[in-house]
Amino acid sequence: MTINSTSLTTVSPGAGPSVEPVFHRARILRLPRSPQVLVGLVIMAVFGVLAIIGRWIAPYSPNATDEKNWVQHVLVPGTGPDTGFPANYYPLPLPPSAAHWLGTTVFAQDAWSQLLASTQATLFVGLLAAAIATVLSVLIGVSAGYLGGAADEGLSLVANVFLAIPGLPLLIVIADYVPAAGSSILLVAAIIAVTTWAYTARTLRAQTLSLRNRDFVEAARVSGEGRSRIILVEVLPNLIPIVAASFLFTTLAAIGAYVVIAFLGLAGAPTSSPPGLWNWGEMLREGFANNAVRSGWWWWWAPPGLLIALLGTGLALLNFGIDEFINPRLRAAGLSRKAARKAGVSRRPKFGMTPVVLGRPTGVKRAVRPADDQAEPVLEIRGLSVDYGYGDDAVHAVVNCSLTLRRGRVLGLAGESGSGKTTLALAALRLLRAPALITAGEVLFHSKPISEDGPVGTIDLLAAGEDDLRAVRWSEIAVVLQSSLNALNPVITIGAQFDDLFRVHRPRLSAMERRARSVELFDMVGISAERLRSYPHELSGGMRQRAMIAMAIALEPQVIILDEPTTALDVVTQREIIEELIGLRDRIGFATLFITHDLSLLVELADEIDVMYAGRLMERAPAASLFRAPRLPYTHGLLHCFPPLHGPRIAMEGIPGSPPDLRDLPSGCPFNPRCRWAMPKCRQELPRMEPLNGDAREVACWLHRDGAKVPAELALPEPVPQGVGR
Amino acid sequence: MLEGRDLTKSFYVKQGRSPLARKARVHAVEAVTVRLEAGKVTALVGESGAGKTTVARMLAKIIKPDAGEVLLDGKPAPAGRPRSYAAQVQMIFQDPFASLNPVHRIRHHLMRPLQIHHMTGGNVDKAIAELLNRVALKPAENFTDKFPYELSGGQRQRVAIARALSVRPRVLLADEPVSMLDVSIRLGVLNLLADLRDREHLAILYVTHDIASARYLADTIVVMYAGQLVEAAPSVSLTDHPAHPYTQLLLAAAPDPDRAETPKLADRGAPPSLLAPPSGCRFHPRCPYAMDICKRQAPPSFAVSSGHIAACWLHAQPGEQGAIKNGAFSTPAGQLDIEKQKR
């Protein structure tokens, strides 16, 4: 077992497709300019200046005794009457004065001068030790990680052995056996470095190991790059943030270690021969040995201690910045009280509930078409808008989207990454995490529970309280996410994850009944019941997704939201899972919101399809109509992105240009830069979704308005209904 | 032009994380033969874990085959990974977010191969601009000084292709070059590859799990299952008349809006564990037509029609099948399939 996961150093590789990929692009190559980092920088700068100029601004020599001020005397402990030793006196230390800004020690030395000299030596030893340790750990960690094999095992073993030996005791023993250390900065630093390098080496090894298998290293190898250049030019620059963080951390550890061995008297005293260096630990040692603490001579012992703490705080604050750079998830992205007030969210946001702007505009009520073939709506999203971030920095991820999911039907939501389709669906359940904010709209859930429990009637999910919302979640509206590995809790068995569901939503069930129901569900999706005792990582991807689906139908919900449920799976598995889902839908009768980028799959699967682009819904139509007769140029383009499996092979175009950047959208219709039929109006005004010719479809496109000339490709006749409607 | 003959590769994975853990053998690729020709795209199709990427990497000489050899122009490719080989065979990776080093500008990515292979021809900037133009990143100066994170996925993949082209290779190995890209820009990249084939006469290996895109781009499709080659044919012939039951399954499972009726796969199980692959034909546990012989002996490749081969006993000539049944081949089963494929 190699334990090398550290939260501080996990580089998220490609950061995985989490909520909105667009958001990851916001990550910029510089330190976060938080107040914490700034304070850290200022502290470090002050220390840096002091360390450099300290020698010249010190008013006295740190060893010089100020004989003019030897006024009163203190008996040296352990001397005088009753001790058998002749009485020996120190001068009484003087509190701060104009002559001595930080007072004097019992030896009548100037504390301020000592402090300046100490700052220089302490920092120097700390930095030197950290430099040695860092070089050592980079050499060992990177070569172990890059070379792999026996070299890796050997070097890792050395690092692990050093890690297991407690640092300070080892340091004490070494320093004790090497008395000359006190007078040699290099020796002290080297000894400290030997006891502190291992942790960084282990971290760097793990990082290098993961970098080595990254494609860009492979690509460099394929292009004929030599090994040393790959390590130096391709791998090392990627490790800089981690090396920097480790360097700061090691500096702090080294300073701590130096101060400690000096405090224990193992680093040589400045007065001994050969003389040791003045440092914070030495000052503290003298103070402690001469009863400075109990005698109330704070000016002597307090400043060095506080300086250590201040330096440590500065280094740690800088480290926060680096950590946040390495792992962007650490940026405290909470909604602060100020931002909340500004955004119009009055209550403190609750955990697990996306905040909703109060007094937000709600969706326009439209006349519900009384079409006889339409089932009644179960979930209506009206005019929903979602921002990431607050105020001027906000990215409008979803803008004024309305869709209606009907009982027992499959509604497809198609769009590319970053189009906001996941955001839209999760916002309906208020599952988006900070910094998401729902700024407009309403989500009406017309509940008619399939199973015994559950609320009845229409609920606005955005206005519902925490308890009402929890009663709806999963019990009435369940969610299946793309990556089933991440969606299941890795440390508890799948059975236990079913169990807690029943315990919350079906408290009347006994343990036996809960277990029986889980077995039944597993059987429904074709997994053997003994798999309930398995942990998620023990199942294959397809099986995990089946387990997720079993969990989704466990409470017989009215709605299941499927967010790219099969994207991570192979085609055969994908097909099987979809068959499974359709079968279950026929048995239980839930409505499905199927979100995917794969329009060709949706056409086969869905009753009705909504197409989303740049956070806006752009076209809605029955699946066959959308496929045979798209009205939106984007839909048309997207349909021509999937090469057919039959017929003659013809050249296809795809869609020119790049997907939109939500932070920098073009004016007018967001698709206009990629649209081959774009008109001047498209660049000026944003088209709204409007019904087309009174049809059962809607489109947001100027080509279909105001008598514009519709291109032939977008005016294909509606397909003749085949009467196969599901 | 470039040929991998009987490539075989096993990996050893640790069972558990302890240094003392036993290592288990994963039979990733077994006796796969792929031939790439100039001016042709050969697609390698299969599910994840089928060994497609491993084959591509063996051809790129990133990993060494356990058995079999890589032939360049009919001659065994030089041992190791010399620069002369790198100058002729280049690779494009799946994830354009990972295949470009985040800390270097685009210029660095294109300049290094040029420098390594002394191809700058005096003017680096001009060479870089030319490369970017070739992959339709225009105007080039908008891109040279950008960092990868400033580009979109499609642009990044084009940069990766430009990098591969920089050394003027004759063979391009593209490992799932579009699967990480947004749907709307996939065709653009595929068309670029087709362009390179037609205009520059490159031999291209297109590794993919998407059989529809393979049909669109490739001249020949090779289907792999569980580390073995199951079928190879001109692309239209393969997709229109699949001969191997696995290819049929793959085609049935692929989304196809034109289909009148959704196919019923029922439950056909999952690909086998490569730690202990099934005996005989590796597809037999999932095959609706599995016969007795399928469980016992791995099928050799049979010619179905001209240029169309399938490794399936269903296509055996009656005589040949009988001969095997009669025990004409007495080599052990594992040996047999390598022996047979060499023919």
Add this chain to the structure above:
Amino acid sequence: MPARLVAAPESIAGRGRDLGMRAIAGRLGVYLLAGWVAITVSFLLPRVVPGNPVAGAVARASQSGNCNSQCVIAIEEQLGFNVHTSIWDQYLQYIGNLAHGDLGHSWSENAPVSSLILQYLPWTLGLLLIATIIAFVAGTAIGILIAWRRGSWADWILPGATFFQAIPYFFLALVVVLIFGQTGTMLKWFPSLFGYDIYVVTPGPNLPYIESVFSHAILPAATVILGSMAGFILTMRNNMMTTLDEDFVLVAAAKGLPARSVVWYAARNALLPVVANFTIAISLLVSGQILVEIVFNYPGIGFHLFDALGKLDYSLVQGIFVVITLVVIAANLLADVVYVLIDPRARQVA
């Protein structure tokens, strides 16, 4: 319906446990090696360091009033000075003695080192155990809280905690003594010297003694807790922030579980790296404990290590070093066992 095809499940639980045991066995090898390295280093150092440190030590010893001729002989013997056997023979004998639990003889206490250490060890272990548990539990809880309530006032706990983490333990101890200690000058709430009141109570199973032991442990324990808690807070907060972004936490919320359960879901996962990196924490804790014992004159092995250094009692120094290393290694091993127990993936079939 035909039997479904599933990838061979074969008694996962049993196999997992077996692999877990093997993982721990692997770690055990590392620790054995670490123990051996520590022992060998402490044996070898005085014999190989240039400049003949032993002669220096002997010289210092005989000059100082602390060391009589008996002491000089003891040092010479311990450090291999004026001993006319080969280093190899000395080493074999040293290892042989260690194997029998013989850590040598302390001249300053005139007693076998092993019995002395057995006498010191309970003080250290008791204090260490209590302080570690409290620091771990409280630190982890606070870390969870900060991550959970991000964006609130709780964010300001961080810089504060960082400040405490940056203060060296002994300095923190000095300040604690000054403010709260009876040997300090301000509040004088708690005793701040020795492990119990050596003037009033007699050691043994009597109530006043036990009370005294407890009250004397308050300040040292508080110091260790204060100094080490920040590390736990920070690590846990970082892990929690990362974990709260995971999909399974989203799913837990989507399942309609109460917020408490969702946070617990995340916390269990966030705890894994903390346990995995316990090596660092335990090393820091032990270091802190040594310094705190020195400041409080607390009769554990840390204080006696310092004491022995001053008295040039090298047998005792070496013995204590070896024992501290063993204690740390044992703690690491325990953490590994816990890790395998709480993370099913550590028992993973790769």
